[in-house]
Structures are given as C-alpha cells and as structure tokens.
Amino acid sequence: MPTAIVATGLSKTYDVKVRDPGIRGALAALARPRYRQVRAVDDVSFAIERGDAVAFLGPNGAGKTTTLKMLTGLLFPSSGRAQVAGCDPWTGGNAFRQRIAFVLGNKQQLLWDLPPEETFRLNRAIYGVSAADYTTRRAELVELLVLGDLIDKPARQLSLGERMKCELAAALLHQPEVLFLDEPTLGLDLEAQQTIRTFLGEYRRRHGATILLTSHYMADVTALASRVLIINRGRLLYDGELSELVARIAPIKRIELVLSETVSRARLEEYGTVAHYAPPRATLEVPRELATAASTRLLTDLEVADLSIQDPPIEEVIRIAFGETEHDVLAEPEPVARTDVRRAPP
Amino acid sequence: MSRVATRSAFATFRDQYAELMRSAFLIDLQYRASIAIWLLWGITEPIISLGIWWSIAAGGAVDGYTREDFARYFFGVALVNQATLSWDAWNIDRWIREGEMNFRLTRPIAPIHEAIADNIAYKAPTAVIILTAWIGAATFWPAVRIPFEPGRWALAIIAIVLAAAIRFLNGYATGLLAFWTTRATALVELQFGLSLFLSGRIAPLSLLPPQVVRAAEYLWFPYVLSFPVEVLTGTVTTGGQYARGFGGQAIWLAIWLLLYLLVWTRGRRRYGAVGG
Amino acid sequence: MTGIRRAMIVLRAFWQLNWLEELQYRGNFIASLLGTVFWLLMAMLTVALYFRHTPRLGGWEYWDVVVLLGIFNALAGVVETVLRPGIGHLPTDVRSGALDLVLVRPVDAQFYVSFRRLDVWRLADVVLGLALSGYAFAQSGRTVSAWALIAFAVTFAVAIAVVYAIWVTLMSLAFWFVAVENMSALFDAVFEAARYPVSAYPGALRFLFVYLIPIAWTTTIPASALTGRLNPSLALWAMGVGIVALGASRLLWRVALKRYTSAGG
Numbered sequence: 087m088p089t090a091i092v093a094t095g096l097s098k099t100y101d102v103k104v105r106d107p108g109i110r111g112a113l114a115a116l117a118r119p120r121y122r123q124v125r126a127v128d129d130v131s132f133a134i135e136r137g138d139a140v141a142f143l144g145p146n147g148a149g150k151t152t153t154l155k156m157l158t159g160l161l162f163p164s165s166g167r168a169q170v171a172g173c174d175p176w177t178g179g180n181a182f183r184q185r186i187a188f189v190l191g192n193k194q195q196l197l198w199d200l201p202p203e204e205t206f207r208l209n210r211a212i213y214g215v216s217a218a219d220y221t222t223r224r225a226e227l228v229e230l231l232v233l234g235d236l237i238d239k240p241a242r243q244l245s246l247g248e249r250m251k252c253e254l255a256a257a258l259l260h261q262p263e264v265l266f267l268d269e270p271t272l273g274l275d276l277e278a279q280q281t282i283r284t285f286l287g288e289y290r291r292r293h294g295a296t297i298l299l300t301s302h303y304m305a306d307v308t309a310l311a312s313r314v315l316i317i318n319r320g321r322l323l324y325d326g327e328l329s330e331l332v333a334r335i336a337p338i339k340r341i342e343l344v345l346s347e348t349v350s351r352a353r354l355e356e357y358g359t360v361a362h363y364a365p366p367r368a369t370l371e372v373p374r375e376l377a378t379a380a381s382t383r384l385l386t387d388l389e390v391a392d393l394s395i396q397d398p399p400i401e402e403v404i405r406i407a408f409g410e411t412e413h414d415v416l417a418e419p420e421p422v423a424r425t426d427v428r429r430a431p432p
Numbered sequence: 433m434s435r436v437a438t439r440s441a442f443a444t445f446r447d448q449y450a451e452l453m454r455s456a457f458l459i460d461l462q463y464r465a466s467i468a469i470w471l472l473w474g475i476t477e478p479i480i481s482l483g484i485w486w487s488i489a490a491g492g493a494v495d496g497y498t499r500e501d502f503a504r505y506f507f508g509v510a511l512v513n514q515a516t517l518s519w520d521a522w523n524i525d526r527w528i529r530e531g532e533m534n535f536r537l538t539r540p541i542a543p544i545h546e547a548i549a550d551n552i553a554y555k556a557p558t559a560v561i562i563l564t565a566w567i568g569a570a571t572f573w574p575a576v577r578i579p580f581e582p583g584r585w586a587l588a589i590i591a592i593v594l595a596a597a598i599r600f601l602n603g604y605a606t607g608l609l610a611f612w613t614t615r616a617t618a619l620v621e622l623q624f625g626l627s628l629f630l631s632g633r634i635a636p637l638s639l640l641p642p643q644v645v646r647a648a649e650y651l652w653f654p655y656v657l658s659f660p661v662e663v664l665t666g667t668v669t670t671g672g673q674y675a676r677g678f679g680g681q682a683i684w685l686a687i688w689l690l691l692y693l694l695v696w697t698r699g700r701r702r703y704g705a706v707g708g
Numbered sequence: 709m710t711g712i713r714r715a716m717i718v719l720r721a722f723w724q725l726n727w728l729e730e731l732q733y734r735g736n737f738i739a740s741l742l743g744t745v746f747w748l749l750m751a752m753l754t755v756a757l758y759f760r761h762t763p764r765l766g767g768w769e770y771w772d773v774v775v776l777l778g779i780f781n782a783l784a785g786v787v788e789t790v791l792r793p794g795i796g797h798l799p800t801d802v803r804s805g806a807l808d809l810v811l812v813r814p815v816d817a818q819f820y821v822s823f824r825r826l827d828v829w830r831l832a833d834v835v836l837g838l839a840l841s842g843y844a845f846a847q848s849g850r851t852v853s854a855w856a857l858i859a860f861a862v863t864f865a866v867a868i869a870v871v872y873a874i875w876v877t878l879m880s881l882a883f884w885f886v887a888v889e890n891m892s893a894l895f896d897a898v899f900e901a902a903r904y905p906v907s908a909y910p911g912a913l914r915f916l917f918v919y920l921i922p923i924a925w926t927t928t929i930p931a932s933a934l935t936g937r938l939n940p941s942l943a944l945w946a947m948g949v950g951i952v953a954l955g956a957s958r959l960l961w962r963v964a965l966k967r968y969t970s971a972g973g
Contacts, residue, residue: 100707161705188538193531193534199462200455204455463887472893476900477900480900494761621743622746625746625747628750629753639757640757
C-alpha cells in the first residue's frame with residue numbers, strides 16, 4: 087500500500103526570549119536580548135500507510151500539535167522533511183490542501199451565526215465539490231453522524247458534541263485523502279466521544295481515508311487506532327501496536343472511589359494498590375482483568391458514594407513504560423549557543 | 433480517490449466568491465441592528481463637519497465653496513466613506529492571536545478572498561442605503577442635489593470602486609503586519625488619523641494649506657476619498673484632472689497590491705517559522 | 709452611613725485591584741498615551757483649519773474653542789477610564805451570564821458593574837485634557853475668577869453625571885436588545901458633536917443637539933463656565949438636569965434589572 091504520510095527527522099526549535107522580571111529586566115532585555123531554545127519537536131520520523139488510523143499520544147506540550155501543524159503546512163520544520171498525500175506540505179499549495187482536512191478540537195471552523203448547512207455549502211464551493219458528489223457525500227455524513235435537524239440550527243445553539251459532529255461532516259465533504267484531527271474528543275461527554283470514534287472507524291472502512299489524530303485520552307486509541315505514536319518532550323518514544331504497549335506496562339486499571347464511611351488506608355490495600363488516599367476520595371490500582379471483580383467487592387463491602395473505573399492517564403503510562411514524567415517538559419533544557427534555527431523553506 | 437470536478441479555474445473562483453459573499457451576507461443580516469448603529473456612527477462625522485462648515489460659510493463662499501457645495505461634498509464623503517471602510521486589520525490581528533488563522537491557511541483558498549467577499553457583501557448594500565438616504569434628502573433639500581449626468585456618474589462609480597480597492601489593500605497589508613507586531617491595528621489607526629486631513633475627510637482638500645495638499649498628493653490619501661467625491665460632485669471637470677486622478681488611483685492600486693503580496697509572502701513564512 | 713462607607717471601601721478595593729492588573733501592561737500605557745496625544749493633535753489641527761477660514765466659531769474665539777476641546781478630551785478620558793470598561797461591558801456580561809455572578813453579591817449591581825473594571829491608564833487623557841484647557845485659558849488672556857473656577861468644577865461634575873446617566877440608559881436598553889453588541893457606538897456617534905460649542909452648529913442641528921440629544925451641553929456648559937460666558941441660571945438649570953438624568957437612568961436600570969431577573973436571565 088502506498089504511504090500517505092512520511093515524516094523524516096522532523097524537528098521544530100523555537101527561540102524564546104528570556105527576560106528577568108521587573109523594570110531592570112525589561113531594560114536589560116531591550117539592550118541585550120537573551121534567548122533560550124525550546125525543542126518542541128525533536129527528530130521525529132515515522133511512516134503511515136494509506137488507509138491506516140494512527141494516534142499520536144502524549145501529555146500536553148509534548149509536541150503533538152506542533153508535529154501536526156508541520157504535516158499540514160502551517161509550520162515549516164527547523165530540519166527534516168515530510169510528505170503527505172504525495173505532496174510537500176509547505177510547498178504543495180492548493181493542490182495539497184485539496185487533499186487534506188484539518189480539524190481542531192477546540193477551535194471552531196463552523197460559521198458561528200449560521201446553521202452548519204451554510205458551512206457545508208461554503209466548503210462545497212471552496213473545495214470544488216461537484217453537485218452529484220456533494221449530494222451523496224452529504225447524505226452519507228448526515229446519516230453516519232446522526233445529524234438530523236442539527237444542521238438547520240445556528241452553530242452557536244449547538245452543544246459541544248453536536249458542533250464537533252458537524253465540524254467533522256463539514257471537513258469531509260471533499261473526501262480528503264488524509265484527515266488530521268487535533269484532540270477531537272476534548273471536552274466532549276462520553277456519548278459524543280463514542281459517536282465520533284465509531285464514525286471515524288466506519289468512515290475509514292468505507293473510504294480508505296488515512297487518519298492521524300492526537301489525543302491525551304487512551305480511549306481514543308483503543309477504539310480507533312491500533313497503532314500509536316507516543317511523543318514526550320518532542321521526542322518519539324514509541325511507535326507500534328497498542329497491544330504491545332499494553333503488554334509492556336503492567337496492564338492496570340484505576341478505580342476512583344468516593345467513600346461515605348471512614349476507611350483506613352490499610353483496609354483499602356486489601357483490594358488493590360492504593361495510588362492516592364485523601365478521604366473521602368481514594369484511587370486504587372488493580373490489574374486490568376480484575377477490575378470488575380474488585381469493584382464489585384468494594385461496592386458490597388464498603389459504603390461507597392461513587393465509583394468509576396478508568397484507564398491510567400497517558401502520563402502514567404509514559405511514566406511506567408519509559409520512566410519519564412511530563413514534568414520534564416517544563417524543565418529548562420541545557421543552555422545552547424544561540425544559533426539561527428529558522429530555516430527558509432526549500 | 434475523490435472525483436475532483438474538472439472545471440476552469442475561473443468557474444471555481446466564481447463559485448467560491450459566490451458562496452463566500454452569500455455566507456457573509458447572511459451573517460450581516462443577523463447583525464443588522466448592530467450594522468444600523470455602525471451606519472449611524474459612520475455618518476455623524478460628515479454631518480458634524482458639514483454643520484460647522486455650513487455655519488462658517490454663512491457669510492458667503494469659503495475659498496469658492498458655498499454652503500450648497502459643502503452640503504454636496506459631505507454627502508459625497510458619507511457615501512464614498514461607507515464604500516471604502518477598512519476593518520480587516522482587526523480581524524487579522526484577532527485571528528492570529530486566537531488561532532483562527534490556522535484553518536484559513538489549510539484551505540485551498542488564500543485568506544484574502546474571504547476578506548474581499550466580506551467587504552463586498554457589507555459595503556454594497558450599506559452604500560446603497562446611504563445613496564437612498566441621499567436621494568431622499570435631495571427631494572426636499574435642493575442643496576444636496578447633483579445634476580443628472582450618467583457619464584459622470586459612471587466615472588464616479590469606477591473611481592469609488594478603485595478607491596475601495598486601494599483602501600482595502602492598504603488596510604489588509606498593514607493588518608498583515610500582525611505577523612510581526614501586536615500594534616498593527618495602531619498603525620491602521622495612525623493612517624486613519626492622517627487621512628482625516630489628507631483624504632479630504634474634514635474639509636475639501638483645496639481648503640487645506642497648499643503645502644499640505646502637495647504632500648498629500650505624493651501619497652494615496654487623496655485618491656481614496658477626495659478624488660471620487662469630487663468626480664461625483666462635479667468639482668473635477670477637465671480631462672487633465674481626470675487623468676491625474678485615475679492615473680494616481682491606478683498607480684497606488686498597483687503599489688498597494690505589490691505591498692500586499694510582499695507582506696503576505698514574508699508574513700506567511702514568518703508564521704511558519706514562529707507560529708502564532 | 710454604613711452604606712456610603714461600605715461603598716467607599718469597595719471602591720478603594722476596585723481601584724487597587726485595577727492598578728495591580730494594569731501594572732502588568734505598562735506597554736499599553738505608553739501606547740495609549742501616544743494615541744491620545746496623536747488624536748489631540750489631530751483635533752487641534754482641525755480647529756486650526758476651521759479658524760483659517762473664520763475668525764470665530766459660533767461666536768467663540770480660537771483659544772476658547774481649544775478650552776472646550778480640552779474639556780471634551782477630559783470627558784472622553786472619563787468615558788474611557790470608567791464608563792466603557794465598566795458599564796459599557798454590560799451587554800457582554802449579560803450574554804455570557806457573568807452578570808448573574810454580580811447579582812448574587814451584597815453590593816448594588818449598578819455600582820459594581822460601573823466601577824469593577826477601570827482602565828486606569830486612560831486617566832492620563834483626563835489630565836491631558838484639563839491641562840490643555842488650562843493652557844488655552846492662559847493663552848486666551850482671560851483672568852481667572854474664583855466664581856468661574858467653582859462654576860467650572862460644578863458643571864464639569866454635572867457633565868460627568870450626565871454622560872454616566874446616558875451610558876446607564878443605553879446599557880439598560882441592552883437588556884432588551886441583547887443581540888446588539890455595539891450599543892456604545894451610539895454614544896460615540898453622538899458624543900462627537902460635543903467637540904464644538906453648541907452655537908457653532910446651524911439652526912436645525914443646534915435644535916437637535918440642544919433639545920433632542922442634549923449631548924453638546926456636556927462640554928459647552930463647563931467651557932462656558934470657565935470662560936465666563938455662563939449665566940448663573942443656566943448653571944442651576946444644568947445641575948437640575950444632572951440630577952434628573954441620574955435619577956431617570958437609575959429608574960430605567962431597575963426596571964431593566966427586574967425584567968432580567970424575573971425572566972430567569
């Protein structure tokens with residue numbers, strides 16, 4: 087199968103001004119500007135086949151969005167190359183943009199004051215979709231995403247989940263070869279998240295689109311993509327099947343408890359490893375396959391006000407699997423000599 | 433593989449513009465109450481200027497301008513001003529700061545086209561409203577009447593369209609400086625302040641000190657307001673004046689088009705280097 | 709007088725808070741100061757242009773017109789410092805629901821909304837404007853009298869009150885016309901007329917600005933007081949107008965608020 091996305095040694099380094107606080111610092115910064123380098127993306131390479139779905143996982147500030155912006159032509163790399171849908175994202179021009187779609191989870195593209203239907207019409211014209219194609223694709227998207235009469239209400243009246251579904255529909259009318267999604271399920275309720283994950287899976291099955299999404303929800307990955315790229319501090323830590331990763335880390339689930347009675351930490355230790363203990367709240371870690379059984383026992387034996395079973399957050403996974411924490415992201419990197427890291431495009 | 437419709441670039445362009453203008457128009461329709469207030473705000477400046485000059489000219493003509501001349505002039509200013517407003521710098525600034533520039537840069541159409549369509553969708557109807565109000569006023573106020581001269585009116589329309597294009601590119605290009613600085617909108621305001629005099633907004637240019645007028649003619653200001661108004665009101669009469677006026681408009685249109693292209697390519701590259 | 713005392717305490721807290729917030733944006737101060745100086749310059753050039761073609765504007769001489777211009781700028785400074793960031797923010801707060809957070813506090817809502825946000829840097833506009841008036845007064849060759857100064861202080865305070873009342877009225881209307889975002893533009897539009905003495909306008913406009921939209925009075929009267937043109941009865945009349953304006957706008961505010969809260973917001 088031909089490759090849809092190839093990244094070769096992608097790096098993005100920023101010069102960030104360093105300034106001491108106060109008036110003194112402000113004047114000093116004017117006279118002698120100091121910079122430190124931030125490596126947002128550091129030598130990232132991977133290849134994605136046509137029709138695959140891959141998830142980019144990592145904590146906030148890991149470099150996921152920056153990588154995506156380089157692949158969509160918004161930013162150009164400090165070094166390295168990329169090929170998306172057969173084009174160089176930076177020089178590919180409108181022909182390139184015709185073949186991709188970029189949906190951002192927290193940034194609106196729908197026309198705010200008008201019904202999503204109007205955004206559909208606009209995108210049809212902008213992407214040059216023929217009337218016949220438009221009718222079929224629109225009908226399919228409306229059906230798959232269960233849009234119904236949502237498309238006739240002004241976008242500002244829709245809930246976040248409804249808007250996201252309409253955003254996806256608007257982005258797919260021109261049937262792009264590659265779909266980039268940046269945190270598509272961010273802030274959505276569980277039902278909306280589920281709908282979107284199911285939809286993306288079905289859409290890919292039908293049309294063979296390549297999907298690259300970023301997320302910090304493990305659940306996005308399990309439902310949608312079998313392959314994950316884990317990125318932290320700008321570096322690619324892992325590129326492979328999710329099942330292998332799960333096998334690598336102790337496969338655990340977390341049980342979040344809110345107790346209505348006082349229970350000692352020692353008592354809770356009988357049910358699993360106590361990760362956090364702050365009565366009335368507590369977090370237990372239990373092996374994945376024992377999670378349900380442990381929960382049942384807890385509910386029977388103790389006075390529990392609330393109980394939920396969760397995946398460990400991605401930060402935990404990274405910490406467990408690779409021995410790194412996301413706090414390292416915020417630490418000052420080694421001071422480097424200031425070099426011009428901005429390179430003009432080829 | 434998607435079936436990309438094979439059609440001429442012109443047809444695609446035409447469709448894109450049609451839809452962009454349609455969306456902009458529908459949105460404006462929703463904000464019609466606010467727009468009415470903006471319209472009112474837009475005409476107060478020429479009305480106040482007219483009021484002052486009307487008083488000053490009570491005792492006779494001022495440098496060849498009678499009260500009626502002033503009335504016609506400032507009604508013309510109100511109309512041409514409405515057609516040449518420039519707000520894009522504020523949009524660009526906001527989009528860059530709030531990340532809304534990103535999706536505009538990943539669409540197969542340059543962001544300027546959305547702005548052009550937005551401008552046309554807003555200015556065409558509102559200019560017609562001002563024109564209607566002018567016609568209405570002319571029915572009972574002889575001072576603001578303009579003789580019926582279709583040829584002159586056609587030339588005035590051309591001059592107004594050119595003026596709108598110049599001012600649009602000027603505002604848009606200056607607004608693109610937001611790729612480098614947070615004070616791009618301040619620069620636009622500075623230009624607007626200067627244009628109060630140099631465009632003939634406060635008074636017909638001939639009433640300004642001659643050195644100021646000469647300086648103004650080296651810049652684009654007279655060509656975005658004073659010239660189209662004077663074509664409309666009949667102050668421009670000779671072939672030489674027409675030639676200088678339209679010639680100046682053509683030159684400045686080319687200059688600002690080039691400046692836009694320059695700032696756009698440089699700015700786009702900078703955005704790609706350092707992000708928002 | 710615990711009500712007034714409490715109000716003073718809250719006011720002081722607002723003031724300090726806004727100072728702290730604004731202190732982070734010293735760059736903005738320079739920028740806005742430059743902007744004000746620039747526009748003041750443009751305004752003076754405009755007046756100079758008028759006087760190039762006439763010896764008097766509505767019977768006022770050049771320096772007297774500049775005195776009025778300074779007062780206009782000072783009043784505009786009050787608008788930018790207190791009114792626009794304060795009560796001018798009301799439509800946004802209504803739409804976003806932030807107003808509800810204000811209504812649960814044990815402070816009068818109108819007071820809170822009016823003074824919570826201040827753009828303290830714009831006080832420079834007020835200082836600049838008054839300084840310009842002072843300079844122009846000196847240039848005009850008039851002698852200052854205690855009566856004139858007192859009359860000026862009183863009428864300037866009345867002008868502020870009237871402008872405030874107009875803003876409260878406009879913003880109260882925002883409760884009915886929630887979709888309109890630029891209510892304050894209505895004020896800006898009409899306030900432009902206050903740049904020049906009322907007598908500078910021709911008959912029809914003068915009627916409009918004196919009786920229908922009496923905005924020009926906010927600058928003409930204090931300027932008249934300072935330049936000794938004001939007859940005392942007019943001063944008393946102005947004070948009465950100020951009190952009535954404050955009272956009427958307060959009434960409208962309470963009606964609007966009652967409608968808002970009873971409608972469920």
